Amino acid sequence: MESTRVPCIHLVAGARPNFMKIAPIVRAxxxxxxxxxxxxxxxxxxxxxxxxxxxxELGIPAPDVHFNCGGGSHAAxxxxxxxxxxxxxxxxxxxxxxxVGDVNxxxxxxxxxxxxxIPVAHVExxxxxxxxxMPEEINRIVTDSISDWFFxxxxxxxxxxxxxxxxxxxxxHVGHVMVxxxxxxxxxxxxxxxxxxxxxxxxxxxxxxxxxxxxxPSNVDDPATLxxxxxxxxxxxxxxxxxxxxxxxxxxxxxRLGLTLGPNIHLLDPQPYMAFLHLWKDAALVLTDSGGxxxxxxxxxxxxxxxRDNTERPITVEEGTNxxxxxxxxxxxxxxxxxxxxxxxxxxxxxxxxxxxxxxIVSLLxxxxx
Ligand code: UD1
Numbered sequence: 001m002e003s004t005r006v007p008c009i010h011l012v013a014g015a016r017p018n019f020m021k022i023a024p025i026v027r028a029x030x031x032x033x034x035x036x037x038x039x040x041x042x043x044x045x046x047x048x049x050x051x052x053x054x055x056x057e058l059g060i061p062a063p064d065v066h067f068n069c070g071g072g073s074h075a076a077x078x079x080x081x082x083x084x085x086x087x088x089x090x091x092x093x094x095x096x097x098x099x100v101g102d103v104n105x106x107x108x109x110x111x112x113x114x115x116x117x118i119p120v121a122h123v124e125x126x127x128x129x130x131x132x133x134m135p136e137e138i139n140r141i142v143t144d145s146i147s148d149w150f151f152x153x154x155x156x157x158x159x160x161x162x163x164x165x166x167x168x169x170x171x172x173h174v175g176h177v178m179v180x181x182x183x184x185x186x187x188x189x190x191x192x193x194x195x196x197x198x199x200x201x202x203x204x205x206x207x208x209x210x211x212x213x214x215x216x217p218s219n220v221d222d223p224a225t226l227x228x229x230x231x232x233x234x235x236x237x238x239x240x241x242x243x244x245x246x247x248x249x250x251x252x253x254x255x256r257l258g259l260t261l262g263p264n265i266h267l268l269d270p271q272p273y274m275a276f277l278h279l280w281k282d283a284a285l286v287l288t289d290s291g292g293x294x295x296x297x298x299x300x301x302x303x304x305x306x307x308r309d310n311t312e313r314p315i316t317v318e319e320g321t322n323x324x325x326x327x328x329x330x331x332x333x334x335x336x337x338x339x340x341x342x343x344x345x346x347x348x349x350x351x352x353x354x355x356x357x358x359x360x361i362v363s364l365l366x367x368x369x370x
Contacts, residue, residue, distance in 0.1 A: 007369035008036040009121075010094040013063070014044035014081065014105025017292050019054035020273060021100040021123060024180035026060055028358035034366035038064040040088065042081045042105040046070035047248065053272040058181065074104060074135060081108035089116050095369050099143065100124055100177070102136035102291075107143050114146040121365060123177060125150035126157025127291075127312035133218060136291070137312070149368065151361050153178075153295075154315040154350060174360040175352030178292055179299045183355040185277055186300060197275035202243055202266050203282070210240045210285040210336070212265070215247035219289050219307060223257050225327055226250075229307060230259050232329035233287070236336045237264035240284060245271045285339050287332070294322045299353055303339040307332055319348045 009029075013022045022039070029037050041063035045051045055062065065088055069080040085108060089097070097113035099106045100123040110120045125144050129137050144150065150166060152158050153176040161171050194200055203209070212233060220226050233242060244261070245268040246254070253259075261267065271279070280286055286297050286304045294313050297304035298320025309326045316322035321344065325332045 006034070006036045007095040007366075008038065009096045009098055009365065009369070010038050010040055010089070010092075012040050012042065012085075012097065012099045012105060012109040013060075014042035014069075014109075015103040016045050016050050016054065016270075017290075018100050018103060018105070019051070019058060019060060020181040020292070021177045023058035023060050024177045024184065024358035025098070025100075025123070025361065027184075028362040031359070032362045032366060035362065035369065038092070038094070040064065040085070040109070041066045042084070042109070043068040043070045044077060044081065044103060044105045047270075049270045049272065050248070057273050058185070069105075078104045078108045081105050082112050085109045085112045086116070089113060089118060094118060096121055096148075096365065098123060098365070099147075102127070102139045102143070104135070104139060107139040110143045110146060119148040120146065121149040121151065121361075122147040123151045123361060124153055124157075126152045126159075126161040126171070127154075128156070128160045129310045129312040131310050135217070140312070149365070151357075151364075153353075153357075154313065156314050172360070172364055173352065174364070175354060175357035176295060176299075177358045177361070178295055179349075179353040180355045180358050182277070182296045182299050185274060186281060189274060189278060189281075192274065194278050197272075197278050198268065199243070199245075199271060199275045199279035202268070203279055206241045206243070206266075208240065208284050210236065210242045210287060210340075211280045211283045212242050212244040213247070213286075213288045213290050213293060214244075214307065215249050216289040216308065217249070219327060220247075220250040220253050223253065223259075226253055227257070227259060228329045229327060229332065230254075230261055232332040232336075233265060234262045235329070235333050236287070236340075237262060239337060240340050241266065242287070243268065243279060243283075245269065245276060284343070285336060287336060295320075295353075297321055298347070299349055301347070301349075303343055305332065305335045305339060315350045319350050321347050 067084040098121040
């Protein structure tokens with residue numbers, strides 16, 4: 001009797017914000033059982049605290065393939081990933097490739113797979129900031145222009161994809177795998193031993209505090225932008241002490257400029273996922289330019305001030321706890337102090353942000369690849 005062949009999907013992870021999206025997809029694949037899968041790590045992020053610790057903590061199995069393509073300019077990094085992934089799919093032909101988010105590895109592997117005639121599933125499709133100065137916006141648009149299946153986190157994503165001419169039957173509003181992960185990990189944290197976390201001592205010492213993350217090139221590469229933002233953070237820290245795990249890109253600029261942030265801003269190295277969650281979930285305020293943290297704070301009801309002029313995640317402002325401050329220091333201070341003095345009541349968690357998005361994605365893929 002002829003045995004049925006089980007389709008195999010290759011999952012691509014490259015940079016830090018990919019790992020928390022891949023973890024729930026791996027769990028859902030294991031639970032569903034209808035698909036085989038392999039995990040490809042492009043190596044875009046390569047420091048232990050930007051990559052390996054996430055695999056260990058989030059329970060992601062070791063990658064089947066690792067390319068070590070990190071560092072360098074956008075073009076150099078993207079080109080290295082494309083070359084390596086092209087050789088990979090030629091040798092080990094998957095039935096589909098799944099990419100997540102909007103980093104350079106997402107774009108590189110989507111384009112290579114599509115040219116090799118392999119269907120591409122894009123998780124977190126359809127988001128648009130309208131800001132072509134953001135490398136991620138270019139990555140999102142290019143990836144979506146050639147993807148076959150679009151897994152979307154919020155209604156704005158569906159609207160953008162339809163406007164760009166993508167067929168209804170390929171667009172699936174499934175909710176958010178990033179929220180699957182934060183809900184799952186926050187639950188684990190309730191019984192975890194947290195005393196060893198690098199964030200625990202500062203959390204205990206400060207009691208009430210805010211958390212800062214900054215890494216967007218448009219905010220941190222140019223001293224003319226970073227210096228006023230740093231000034232705003234200093235002003236805020238006189239009212240509420242801030243804890244700031246510093247991304248390597250940001251540390252580079254701070255060191256080059258010799259910028260100091262004052263005694264009320266506690267600088268840390270980039271933190272592992274659980275230690276960071278332990279910190280921000282109880283913060284009075286998060287100040288950030290991250291995409292994912294805007295969503296995670298909405299999921300857990302923590303006030304968030306976003307230091308950007310736009311967001312590709314408008315539902316976090318419409319229904320969640322996020323406000324957009326832009327980068328003018330006066331406005332950042334004004335919105336941060338308002339959030340400290342008058343914390344809003346917990347707002348709504350958006351539709352389908354229920355911790356089950358990865359299961360929906362795997363079911364839809366298994367039906368399509370059967
Ligand atoms: C990338 C993503 C961004 C994501 C961010 C999260 C793109 C276009 N950008 O930006 O969307 O929000 O990751 O971190 O894909 N570096 C290290 N160690 C590392 C990784 C990076 O020192 O493990 C250094 C690099 O050498 C470089 C800088 O940090 O100088 C930036 O790294 P890069 O991967 O180019 O982009 P990110 O700014 O991290």
